[in-house]
Amino acid sequence: MDCIFCKIVQHQLPAQVLFENEKVISILDINPIHYGHALVIPKTHCADFLHIPESDLHDVLHVTQIVARAIVRSLNLEGFNIFSNNGRIAGQSVFHFHMHITPRYPNDNIQFILELKSYSADSMIEYADKIRNNISP
Numbered sequence: 001m002d003c004i005f006c007k008i009v010q011h012q013l014p015a016q017v018l019f020e021n022e023k024v025i026s027i028l029d030i031n032p033i034h035y036g037h038a039l040v041i042p043k044t045h046c047a048d049f050l051h052i053p054e055s056d057l058h059d060v061l062h063v064t065q066i067v068a069r070a071i072v073r074s075l076n077l078e079g080f081n082i083f084s085n086n087g088r089i090a091g092q093s094v095f096h097f098h099m100h101i102t103p104r105y106p107n108d109n110i111q112f113i114l115e116l117k118s119y120s121a122d123s124m125i126e127y128a129d130k131i132r133n134n135i136s137p
């Protein structure tokens with residue numbers, strides 16, 4: 001499979017590795033939102049958040065916390081974002097699941113431009129029911 005993150009995991013492509021254990025690798029993003037923007041990548045390939053096995057997800061989140069602490073400490077941050085893009089429409093460009101950790105600064109002009117909606121009482125129940133009916137733990 002021609003997956004850029006699998007190649008990084010196997011050290012076939014260079015990367016600035018911040019942390020690595022048996023299951024997970026964390027690297028600097030090559031095109032950062034802010035300098036220090038990191039990625040946390042499971043070593044086993046899987047396309048996205050919906051497909052990652054629970055134990056790998058646990059490992060990824062654990063390493064995300066470890067690396068986020070290091071980024072906050074080293075860059076003396078007041079805040080940061082963690083996020084994951086899932087699906088092309090959501091901005092995913094590498095189809096090997098990963099978390100982003102990006103520093104935030106005052107007035108850094110990074111924002112979702114959102115037009116917030118409100119629910120009518122009925123439609124809120126409708127949406128909640130739709131989702132509740134599809135929960136399969």
Ligand code: 5GP
Pocket residue numbers: 004015016027028029030031032039084085091092093094095
């Ligand atoms: P996505 O758009 O899928 O959420 O995030 C993919 C991220 O991987 C992007 O932020 C992009 O800059 C980063 N990226 C893509 N190719 C490489 C690479 O070869 N090396 C590194 N370090 N980051 C990469």
Ligand code: ZN
Pocket residue numbers: 003004005006007044045046095096
């Ligand atoms: Zn992969």
